[in-house]
Amino acid sequence: MNNQRENPYHHSIKENEYFTEIWVSEGVISCLSCIQTYDGDAIILGNLSGNNDVNLLRVDIATKTIKWVKSATGYGPIWVGDTTIYTSSNGTARVYHETQTIGTAVVTAHNASTGEAIWSNNVYGARSIPFLSASDTIVSAAGQDYINLTHLDANTGARVGLNDDIFPIIYLDDRITLTYRWSYGGGLLNAIETDSQKQLWQYNGDIESFFVEKDILILGSTQNKGVGDVSAIDLMTDETKWTYDKVVSNVAASDSKVYFFQLAKDAEWSQNVAIPALIPVVDINSGERISTLNFIPEGIKPMYGVNSYNVWAYDDLVVVYFGDSHQLFAFQFTPPPSAVPLPTTHP
Template sequence: MILVVFVMGKRTLTGATMKDRKFLKIAFFVSVYVMVAILLSFLLRDQNRKTVQQQPQVITYEIAQMSDVFKLLWEKSIEMRSGSDSLVAGEKDAFLITTNIRYAPVVRIDLLTGEPARYYLLARNTGEMGPRIATLVVNGNMLVAQFHSTQKISDNTTWGAAEIMAIDLQSGLLWTQPIRGTHGADLIVLTDDTVSVDGSGDNDFLFDLDSGRIIEDREKSGHNYTLALEDQIAYETLRGGFIRVVNRETNATIWTSEFIAYTFYQAVFTDELIILGSSNSGVLGLNKANGEVLWEIEDILSNFVVSESAVFFMTNDMELVAVDVQSGEVVGKITFSQQEVENDFKNQIQVAANDDTVLVYLGDGQQLMAFRYGFGERDTAVNFQPSFLFLQIPPAFRPSVFTIKEIKKP
């Protein structure tokens, strides 16, 4: 059509007056503009249709049944990073890693309302993309973050290796330490006294929680490493899937457990129990005094979290289950139903909890739900300092010193 208008315009211009020629020129350019606009609209409409077709449908979950010990507080839609260590709950707040790969933001949300109270950005100044935060672990007011390495790691180098950061949620950064010879950690165990790191390289580490001092730094021996150290009592894993407790002062073995599992993905210490997540997708509770297995539960879909009175996890039947921490007896559950729609989201189920609030993230539905457990009284005041943490690590060849800046909420 544009070609026809162009040819007709040329023929007409040869015998037209000056005024007619000017009009025909304007008409010609207008027709060209209209045709280009129509062509672009068709192209954009086709592209939008393809984009819509490529977007996966999102599963949404509903509460089918809920025990009386639970009460729904709020529900939010959010896209979190995949992994069972991307969501943790402190005493008053929850922290989660979002999918922003470039900046790897850690978002803090109020447990009572679900609203983002501040945005916490933990990043290292070692490149535009930077290392992603790999793991968050919390114990009361202590938050531990693990960063991936910034380069390919070989031997026992500390340059560009993974790092551990400890933060007091009331006062700010405590310390940071490189995990020599590793690009990450396979397991981090946080207790009241120590931080145990099962490095992905050839070494395992045990740090003092308050100071960051390295208590142990030793080469791996199979799956042998120290999970925790309390008053010179060491809790160790042994090759073959056992737990051993040793008095470090006398080097005497206090007890050795029966076979549990070849590997563990979680370990939580209470005053009386050791609760382990094993490689066979189960959770079990050990008597801390003698190593006796008190209870064991299989078919666990998610990670598990421990409060003062209960252990929470998701099962393969899409149930949030609360079991008594001492006996393993089921004391409450929530059953979720879902819409039967096809989607391409990977099923990512995560749980987090403090003493009376439980969070459940249903990844393929991008749903984050909070439940009150037990309906205990709770202080609603939120007192958190500083209001914004930007933790910046200099390049790896310089001393590993952090700066903390307080920045207003964007």
């Protein structure tokens, strides 16, 4: 990974005493849901050199060291389990010298330590996979129009069902089980008491990202033209503890802190306009803002740029990707010594 490619359009950082830039790479090609964190590393489905090759990589966030790289067939959501990485790729073919999304999408399981493929299977009837989830037993993939859910055995890849009545488990502990069925126009989240299997509550709506820490469920959802919100919900009672709006990215949470991209004050979301955005660091319990990392777009945004803003976290390591400028940042966040949250209003 190098930082030699000049990028006339880019995002610069306003100085922040609590964020230290570890490194930045230009020319990184990836996609929404194509990057995750795992044990202090970034798992990336994409390309770090600005060309059309697609690879699956494991990169040490603190040192920028590439631990392994494996060739991949295409882009799609990835899911990181305890020891296994699940990737998806669109079905593609060359038609009149152009790559088009036709054919059958594929799900592949990889050993997280080595990157080696364990199994691979087609998702019939789906040319692309917008949603992928996995538990210890089942991998579930939604087709491009969310018409069907294909369920695969997590260990072997064997098809175990094509059934929208199956609710994939997305979180499980000794108290509560969360299942989520993705569907066109909104999904259905069920919270079930693990021992009794009694349903505690339901949530209807699109979920772009989620995270569970202690007794809190963090939900990120898209509502209107790519702009949504993030909420903290009591895991057992469904009580909403706090909410932020004008969210334009996924949501990351680690070490009792929540990170997400939010539009700066008075900014409007547009695919064709450079957008000033910021990343609040929010206390997961109170919803109070601890710090804010501000980004400023500089230069003329290319017409083909896509506002895919994404953030991931592991402990106090933070990874940020800008799809419009193809920049990948790694930061170290050092919380303020006083740990006194700042006001939640926009800067």
